[in-house]
Amino acid sequence: MSSGTLSEITILPGHDKHxxxxxxxxxxxxxxxxxxxxxxxxxxxxxxINDIEVFACNDTATGRTVLVxxxxxxxxxVRDPSKKPIALITQNTKCLADMSVExxxxxxxxxxxxxxxxxxxxxxxLANQFTGEQIHAGCRITALSGGQTRSxxxxxxxxxxxxxLILLDEVENAGIFRxxxxxxxxEHQKSVIFVxxxxxxxxxxDRRVVMRHGGVEKILQPDGREVHIREMVARMxxxxxxxxxxxxxxxxxxxxxxxx
Amino acid sequence: MKLVxxxxxxxxxxxxxxxxxxxxxxxxxxxxxxxxxxVRAFEDEELRDEFHIPARKIYSGDLCPDHTGVMVLKDAISxxxxxxxxxxxxxxxxxxxxxxxYVTQSLGIVVLSAVSGMxxxxxMGPMISLADVAVITKTDLVSQxxxxxxxxxxxxxxxxxxxxxxxxxxxxxxxxxxxxxDQQAEISDPSTIILRGIPPLGVxxxxxxxxxxxxxxxxGVVRKLDGAxxxxxxx
Numbered sequence: 001m002s003s004g005t006l007s008e009i010t011i012l013p014g015h016d017k018h019x020x021x022x023x024x025x026x027x028x029x030x031x032x033x034x035x036x037x038x039x040x041x042x043x044x045x046x047x048x049i050n051d052i053e054v055f056a057c058n059d060t061a062t063g064r065t066v067l068v069x070x071x072x073x074x075x076x077x078v079r080d081p082s083k084k085p086i087a088l089i090t091q092n093t094k095c096l097a098d099m100s101v102e103x104x105x106x107x108x109x110x111x112x113x114x115x116x117x118x119x120x121x122x123x124x125x126l127a128n129q130f131t132g133e134q135i136h137a138g139c140r141i142t143a144l145s146g147g148q149t150r151s152x153x154x155x156x157x158x159x160x161x162x163x164x165l166i167l168l169d170e171v172e173n174a175g176i177f178r179x180x181x182x183x184x185x186x187e188h189q190k191s192v193i194f195v196x197x198x199x200x201x202x203x204x205x206d207r208r209v210v211m212r213h214g215g216v217e218k219i220l221q222p223d224g225r226e227v228h229i230r231e232m233v234a235r236m237x238x239x240x241x242x243x244x245x246x247x248x249x250x251x252x253x254x255x256x257x258x259x260x
Numbered sequence: 261m262k263l264v265x266x267x268x269x270x271x272x273x274x275x276x277x278x279x280x281x282x283x284x285x286x287x288x289x290x291x292x293x294x295x296x297x298x299v300r301a302f303e304d305e306e307l308r309d310e311f312h313i314p315a316r317k318i319y320s321g322d323l324c325p326d327h328t329g330v331m332v333l334k335d336a337i338s339x340x341x342x343x344x345x346x347x348x349x350x351x352x353x354x355x356x357x358x359x360x361x362y363v364t365q366s367l368g369i370v371v372l373s374a375v376s377g378m379x380x381x382x383x384m385g386p387m388i389s390l391a392d393v394a395v396i397t398k399t400d401l402v403s404q405x406x407x408x409x410x411x412x413x414x415x416x417x418x419x420x421x422x423x424x425x426x427x428x429x430x431x432x433x434x435x436x437x438x439x440x441x442d443q444q445a446e447i448s449d450p451s452t453i454i455l456r457g458i459p460p461l462g463v464x465x466x467x468x469x470x471x472x473x474x475x476x477x478x479x480g481v482v483r484k485l486d487g488a489x490x491x492x493x494x495x
Contacts (some may be wrong), residue, residue: 054433079436081408081425088400095403096375108405111412153403161404 006031006085006164007069009191011052014063016044016215022064024216027209031164031189034182036202039211045195046090048211049167052193053088054078062214082112087157090169095141095149102137108160119159127155129184130176132245147175154181158188165191172198179204179234200237203230261341262444263453267352267361267387268371269380273397274351275303276428277371281349282311283431284438289346294318294336296325296361297353314343318485325353326361327466328483330455333363334474335485337450347441360386362456363473367444368392369437374399374410374425381414386457389418393440400427 009029013022029035037045044062051064055078058065068077068085076083097104105120120137127135130151135144144152150171157166166185171194172178182204185192194201202208208220246253264281268274282291293315295303304315316339320328329352340348352361362368370391372381375398381388388394394414399407411423422440426433447453455471465478475482 050430050432057435059435060432075436078433079423079425081404081411087404089404090400092401093403094401095406097378097406104405107409111405111408156403156405 005069009052009085009165010067010070012065012067013216014051014056014058014060014065016062016213018213020215022215024219027216027219029165029191029193031191032186033191033207034186034205035191035193036205036208037193037195037211038197038202038208039217043211044214045211046169047214048209048216049088049169049193049195052165053086053167085163086165086167087161087163088167088169089150089153089157089171091171093153095144095153098140098142100137101135101139101141101144101152104141105156105160108156112160114160123152123155123159126159126184127151130154130181132177145175151176158184158190163190165193167193167195169195170197172196172201179237200233203233261337261345261447262347262441263337263363263366263447264347264349264369264441264444265352265362265366266349266369266371267391269357269373269376269384270353272371272373272376273395273428274371275306276397277369277395277426277434277437278303278307278349278351279310280428280431280434281347281437281441282307282313284434285347285441286311290344291347291349292340292343292345294332294340294348294350296320296329296332296350298325301353303351314340314345318483320353323481323483324359326359326459327464327481329361330466330471330473331475331478331483332485333453334450334476337447337453339485341450357384357387359459360390360457362390362392363453364456365445365447365449365453367440368456369395371395371397371428372410372414373397374402374407378406378409378413381410381417384417388414388421390456391418391421393422393424393437394418395428395434395437396423396425397428399425400430400432 011027013024015021037048039045047062051060051062052066055066055073056064057072102120105123109119124135124137131147133145133148135148157163178201196202203226210217243253266274266278285291291313293307293313295301295317298320301317304317308315318332368391370388372394374396414423424437453473459466464480470477475484
């Protein structure tokens, strides 16, 4: 399935941990959509994206069903990772192979039976837009930081996997440029679902799915109503980023007050 | 009764997969379980406590666990059948990558761990190539790229194998495994069950190529399901 043939993914309701049916008709995700899944720990956020990742058909603990273009997807889209229209990147996802970044990406390109060496360089270039710590083609994969690894995996999902839907489970912990990731994913017409505790990521998403007791409690669509807070949080985030960079650079931060 | 034989290297997640199978069929089918291990095993007690199903174990000690499997399997099938079992699951210690414990009239499942390194499928011969299904566990822990390459290498060893990727603790993606078990034919005649593969060269009856299951068909080092404990002489 190329990104061209995926027009929408539909999530049909299941039930929460107590067996109560979820109160929504359907959640439709189209190319370029950004969703955040929010809620306390244990509220079912990860289970929600796992349902999407395995294309649940009323056979998981939540009883949800996931459709592709309005239908139960063909078996090969579900089972063959090279045909699957979904890439899942979690906090636990690691690159274990002890090889160079370049060789690692080339290996994935070969597994996909794609041609051209340009895509490897493009992927590294894109990954470098997501992280402040430069990734070089000759770096060992196993020596990359958490942020570099996550950046590389997102870039790989966008360009090499070319997955139309990307699921990111709490990637904000890895210290990547979240705004840039969202911007690039939109640019490439990717849909993205964030499981997140991060205010900025939540506010940058088009829709927020609020989880409670294992079920979807409500779906918020701010439609611009949060713009003032979003801009404020973005400025706060930028300020924190700058402080972080200065601390990393070995500076003492001695300003007497700071305007956000 | 259906026979399901599960093999795979240590810590691949064989028991996690077994748990998911038992949990899935609980209430609709009667499962029984046999663990074949070398020195110590606890899976039988764990599964008996958790699911209240008949479960037992046998230690191979100085014997190869797959050799032990061949010796005791005929007795074990009678034991499970006598209890009115629908699905009899045999889990092998899975130490020797040259042998493979799968027999005819069974569903052979190899459990492989995605974190064991992308070349690991190439290092295991018949344990993969003679299996019907490869369940690749811990796929939630590795990158997309490594997941795809692991799959390619498994296909290289066994082009026709049915590959199922899962986080076996959560049980994600196992619907196709359950379908394979559903579709598996029952044992038609236990007396005609033989090992699928040719074992490695050696000097015992199994090693020289006698593949019929049951200690009655062998001589030299033989072992019955009951009262075999004293054969173990190792440290």
